[in-house]
Amino acid sequence: MSERHSRPESDQWLSTRLLEWVRDRTHSQLAWSLRENTSVRLGGGVLCLLAVVAVLGPVLTPYDPTAQALESRLQSPSLAHPLGTDALGRDVATRIAYGARVSLGLAVVATAVRVSIGTTIGLLAGYLGGLVDAALMRLVDIQLAFPGLVLALVIAGVLGPSLRNVLIALSVVGWASYARVVRGNVLEIKDRPFVEVARLYGTPRRRIARRHLLPNVVSPVVVLATMNLGTIVLTAAGLSFLGLGAQPPTPEWGTMIAGGREYLRSAPWLITAPGVAIMLTVIGFNVLGDGLRDVLDPDHLEESDRRRV
């Protein structure tokens, strides 16, 4: 900010103002096309609903998610218990609502860590090039050599079964796709005139990376992250289902399905409800991601990158 005022009459000042004007125009146009996109509205709507349930869960339900009420065990859905009760008499709907906090929270945190690691590595590799690029890209290749779920499963298992360790495991795997996408975008734009101009003005490299390169990789990263959130919800539920994540009595969707399989025949609602909850969440992220891609980034992401765990 300070250098803008230091030489207000210079070309740089003018070009900065011009860029800001263009950016503001594009932003309002962008906001408009986001609002007009059906997928964005549908996916965003589903996710907002889930977020409301997650936040307001305790207010919406009179029941406790973990307290046992053995006198009302395995009741089928009714007015008092819209999604029935489980083997310990706990209200399934309540546990689903609390489970939304676990799933959404974990997915968001894990994605944030992945995005930070992947974007940093991709930016460094693409911008610095040469040996740094070669070394970092080998690191990416090594990460991609392991199917995400397998690596996360082993890391979580070795650290010891717990929700925290699943979060750690899912945070440290899966950043490679971001690194590749960011690197590709940086390679594409780093020789464009506006970066060249900044360089000629003697702008420090860190500032070029932050001010000129980073803003241009935001769109593909946002699209990738949205798709990725759904995959993480699925993987985290899978790991909890295997017994590696949330431990009973924590209300978590995957753990709930694992607990319900004994009563598959007598109380099928025990696995139906958490399964539908997982599916709705993932649909929300996928639809929103599709919409965002159409608006922000029509042709940059390969299907194989989007689907990586």
Add this chain to the structure above:
Amino acid sequence: MGNRMLRTLVREAGSLTIVMAGVSLITYGLIFLTPGDPAYTILHERHGSPPSAAEVAAFRAEHGLDEPFVVQYWTWLGDVLRGDLGTSYVRSEPVTSLLVQHLPNTVALALAAMAVSLTLAIPIGVVSAVHRDTWIDRTSQFVALLGVSMPNFWLGYLLILAVALSLGLTPTSGAGTLAHLVLPAITLGSGLAAIVTRLVRTSMLEVLEAEYVDAARSKGVHERLVVYKHALRNALIPVVTIVGLQFGFVLSGAVIVEVVFQRPGLGTMLVDAVFARDYPVVQGVVLVIAVTFVLSNRLVDLAYVALDPRIERGERT
């Protein structure tokens, strides 16, 4: 042309060596994430009580855990290269023979799932593309969305409930006969089918707009022949390569699906070993999965380069 292919191969071999070295290092190093001392933790969890110092020392000596990390890793790597993956802590059997017992079931499941997915995805994707933006297209796109968004372990239980328990058509668990393979293959294949359907549709839409398809049309070739002979054949090239790249998805999915159907295989073997802290088995399974995954990806990449001379290596970021 031959020269370029040779250079590509040499470069591939170089980067493959580096990747494999990294893979082996991570695979071996993972067990050192164990909280505290692995030998102590393993014995503690096995006996349910703190082991004595003598027991820990004996366990370390028996399994070579008393050496420095680098020496341990080097010894292990040397053994691996000679085809020796160590001995299971729990079952006192060589890991390689356990792998040989379990691998066929997983391979059968993976192949069956891929077959299921292609059988579903190719017709649905083509019909979707030909009838673009009609209700047929929208329905199939919606079904594909459900497919990618559904947890496969959940689908597995729904199928067990409907097909095995209610209708009694297939066994609920185990392996051995073709009947045992049906539900796991559908469970694992449907997720992949959803991804492949979208690919086939996109690829088909692109091809249908290509010039040679127009040319065929204007020659008066019947529309059905245009779609199924000219377009489909070309549309399937990218699809086949990307299906190859989904092998990791299939292996990951197989882990969970095998647990759902209690089907002996690499997945159940891995999960059991992780819970029992049977580290040689964990390392063996992870190594097999990673190496298979890397090699299949490289083969697909090479096939892609060989098939299409316009693609230079490195251009695909």
